[in-house]
Amino acid sequence: MRKNNKGFTLIELLVVVIILGMLAALIVPKVVGRLDESKIETTKIQMRAIKDALEQYKLDNGVYPTTQQGLKALVEKPTTPPVSTRWRQYLDKLPKDAWDNDFIYMSPGVGHPYELKSAGPDRTEGTEDDISIWQ
Known part of the structure; x- marks a missing residue:
């Protein structure tokens, strides 16, 4: 008499888990990298909007806002x-x-009428990942 087993064996389950792990190892770093890139790009877009507002302020008032x-x-x-x-x-x-x-805003800036920047992903001003409007 033969039993009709319709379940998965432990080896089959391990093979599936290993395949899923390999796929995750390939895909996750690419997705995370794209997330960082999109945050940087979003920050640059926001900075351009602030820059436009600063230019309008100067046109109306003759000067940029002080620090x-x-x-x-x-x-x-x-x-x-x-x-x-x-x-x-x-x-x-x-x-x-x-x-x-x-x-971060300072007026006047060094070599520019003002400085406008973000501390970037590490959230620490003065490091190499800072994002400046003048870059």
């Missing part, structure tokens, strides 16, 4: 000098970079 006024001057009228008489709201809200950090 003390910061990027907040694009959302709320500055109260520290120089106070503009032609100010308008340039952004609805200040965006954050793809790692949920505030953008």
Whole structure:
């Protein structure tokens, strides 16, 4: 009398697990790398939008916001000098970079009218993965 076993053997299950592990080892690094690239690209797009708002601010006010006024001057009228008489709201809200950090702004910048950058994936300013609007 023969039993009709319709289950999988342990060896069959191990073969399937090994194949899935090999596929994951090949695919996961590519997907993770693309995620990092997309975060960098998203941050660059946000920085270009801020740059456009800064240029509009300068056209209206004759100067860029000071470091003390910061990027907040694009959302709320500055109260520290120089106070503009032609100010308008340039952004609805200040965006954050793809790692949920505030953008770094200084005016004047070194070799540029201002500095606008993100600390990048490591979230530490001054490291090689920083993203600058001037790059």
